[in-house]
Amino acid sequence: MKNKKSLKNKFLFGLVIMAIFCEVVSSQTIDNIRAEIILKMPGNPGEHFTLNIKNVSRDNTISYLGGNEFPMVVTGTIEESGSNIHYSISLTALENVFFNFKQSVAAGGAVHENCQFLMPGFWYRHNLRSPQAAPSFHTSESWLVREDRLSSPLTGVFDESTGRYFTVLRTDDLKTVAYTAINYGEVILSGENDLGFTGFENQEGKTWLSFGFPYREYPKTYIRKLTLAPPVTSFYELKKGETKTLSWVVKKGRASDFSDFVSQVWTSTFDYLKPQAVSLLYSENEIKRTLSNFFVESYVESEDLNYFSGIHLRTDECKDMGGAEVGFIGRVLLNAFFAHQYAIENGHLEVGKIAAKILNSYLENGFTDSGFFRESINYHTHEESDVYSIRRQSEGVYAILNYLDYERKHGRNHPGWEGRMKKLLSNFLRLQNGDGSFPRKFKDNFELIDSTGGSTASAIVPLVMASKYFKEKEYLKRAEKAGKYLESEVIHKSDYFSSTLDAYCEDKEASLYASTAMYYLALASSGKKHVHYTLLARKAAYFALSWYFLWDVPFAQGQMLGDIGLKTRGWGNVSVENNHIDVFIFEFVDVLNFLSKETAEKRFSEFADVIKTSMFQLLPYPGHMCGIAKTGYYPEVVQHTNWDYGKNGKGFYNDIFAPGWTVASLWEMLTPGNAIEFMKSY
Incomplete structure (x- = not known):
């Protein structure tokens, strides 16, 4: 590309996509597909090209027409199998280019205002429960997001007026993501990258599923809690003669309601991605022994309550910050019970004494005048909610x-x-x-x-x-x-x-x-x-399962979580506001195994095995500290996408964390059948 000529004049809309059908491509099919490409010359704004599509021959090919001088050839196949349509697109550079490609597929002519949307682990219906400062229809009726925000790289639309639904799922093996210096505006990627984008758009009042490569986010990107930032469009470099191949599958179906839609989408996505359990180097007994160090090192005594200091700690110190919290992110009492049980069953006298002191202090001093637990206290700042x-x-x-x-x-x-x-x-x-x-x-x-x-x-x-x-x-x-x-x-x-x-x-x-x-x-x-x-x-x-990752998001070299080999499958995204993953599970593995047995849904127990293995990957012990200062202080706020809770961003933790609840969650998962045994006793 030369600076003396604009891209628009030189390339004359020249993009070609060839699609091979089992049947002759109809004009209706062509009307249901739209595409665009943005080409960028470094230091200059990208130029958008809307592509014209028509059926060009009897051998079932379609073309996105442009001029002969366009610097890319894009060929593709479309294969229809039952309710699925598989798109495979190859982009070849005729000279060095930086590009961003998007394709849109009509959701069966669905009227946008009749539709509810799903981007698993991030978007449900219109996200209207969310504040205006988080992604939702409060801001826009069209959203494109990077695939690594989502527990599956998928977007779905459910038409409540007809019961029809459509989903689009990325089917490539996504292994790499390029490190970028900035996360807004137009960004040229620094190297190899498999990460694309997905979403939904309101085009002339109708819903379209949109997807493409490399990633872009529109109309906003979500960079931290309740902070929307300007949109981002990334550009991937193809040198002359190089080819990038991309694939997606669009699925259509019918559902009785939004809940049925979510269950069908999770089931079909699970079957397609087939997540497998993660291999671990340590046993469950070794995990408990490691986590039990938290009971010892986090123990704090005061003249009032004794507690495990497990909230608002710094990852690089793990020192007591004075916080004692009964539930939520502290889980002092559940950890005290687990410590008591562990001490008795393993002869750990020190842990047993700690558990007894905590329980006794809460029995004596842990209640309000009305009989409620004193929920959350900070003994350093002398604040109590x-x-x-x-x-x-x-x-x-x-x-x-x-x-x-x-x-x-x-x-x-x-x-x-x-x-x-x-x-x-x-x-x-x-x-x-x-x-x-x-x-x-x-x-x-x-x-x-x-x-x-x-x-x-x-x-x-x-x-x-x-x-x-x-x-x-x-x-x-x-x-x-x-x-x-x-x-x-x-x-x-x-x-x-x-x-x-x-x-x-x-x-x-x-x-x-x-x-x-x-x-x-x-x-x-x-x-x-x-x-x-x-x-x-x-x-x-x-x-609940829709929040849990069925795939492994890629990390760039230099992003710690990727460097230590974290596989995200089995981890759960948190909420629309808090766009990170964590190990919140507690008894849910038991629930899944119960439901698998009661309803003959083997996928539940299969995925329970994925969860149970994957969630222990970041266990901190000598030689495997995973960026945490103390043994057994299991991390949280695991930042897997372009989002941070305040510090560090993708591939790292926030600098403040709460191992009180993470230890309790994982420990409970290691003691299966608790509820069933409790009920049997009475």
Whole structure:
């Protein structure tokens, strides 16, 4: 390319795509495909070329016509197999070029305002639960995003008016991504790159699935929590004579509703990508021994509460920051139970003493005047929250009921703890609304701060457990009432939101908690009720699974997570607001294995094996510290895409993390069958 001539004059729209069909290509087929290419000369703005398409011969070829001087030849095949259409496109450079290619396929003529959208682990419906500063229809009705944002490199559209759906899935083996100095505007990639983009667009009121290579993001790119930035378009260099081959599959089908659509998409994508378990170099016993170091080194005593310091730590120090938190990101009490159990079963006296001191301090000093857990305290800043949450309270009750059950089975009783739990459970009953829901946040005097019911599922689990432990039918009755709310307002509406306490948006944990809650109700029931709750657990499970990665995103050399070999399959994206992956799993592997057995869905147990192996890859121990300062302090905020929680970005962690909950999550996954064993006891 020469500076003296503009690209537009020189190349005269000259792009050719050849497509071979099993049948003659119709004009209708041609009308359902659009394409464009952007060519860039370094130091100059890229030039857009809209490509004209027509059927050129009887041998089933189509051409995206332009002038003979265009510097690329693009050839392709389109093969139709049942409900799938496979696109394979090869781009060959006639001289050195920097390009960005996009193709769009019509979603069956669907009217855009009738459609709901899915980009797994990132976009659900219109993302309208999300704030305006996160990706959503609040900002635009068309979105293109880089593939590594998504738990599957896929976009789907569901037409509610007809029940028809279309998806597009990238089918190449994506192994490389180029490191870039900037992440907005027009960017020439520094080297090899397989990463493209996908999304949906409103074109003249109709929905089109759009996809291409290399990546671009439009109308905004999402760079950190609640921070939208200018769009980005990247350009890949092809030298004269070089070829880049790309492939996608477009699938069409029918679904009864959005939930059915999500389940069908997850199933077909799982079958296509076939994620496999990850090989580990250490055993489950070695993992527990490594994680147990967290119990020792994070232990802190005060004149008030003793606790594991597991929140707001720096990854390069892991020093106590004064934070004691019952649930959510701290999980002090669940870790205390696991430490107690581990100490007894392995003769670890030091860990046993630590667990006892924590539990005793919370029994004596860990409750408010009204009987709620003191949820979150910082002993360095002398700050204590006066706003409480149904999630943290529920997680605290869950931990203590597991502890009491374990102790009872070993001939030890704790009437003081039982009294505390009965008082707290009576508070739960008082908080429950007439429709069965529980408020998200409240004060010690029961004043409601956030009355939305998105966290209702959290309360069901301890209520079911308490109904068995205390032999109190009222608890189960209230759990079932909450279950009806969850069924009608969350699961049937596919409206999973606001379970993550630091965000107001669609999130993974809401669907995971919903599935787990129905699992507990199923275990506590028999006959038709058991079947009913099991099917609801399955319905919510598909939504939870949609957040978990079915593929391995590529990292560039120099991005630590790639350099140490992280495979992202089996890890879960967090929420629309918090666009990173983590190891939030707790009992969900048990739920998947239960559902696999009860519903004969083998994919659940197969993917449970992927999760169970993959999530231990970043276990920090001497010689394998994975960027963490202390052994057993398992990382979180694992940043897998162009997004950061405040520091570092793709391929690294945020500099602040909370190993309190990560240790608890992984430890619980290592103790399978907990709920079933609990229920069997009563």
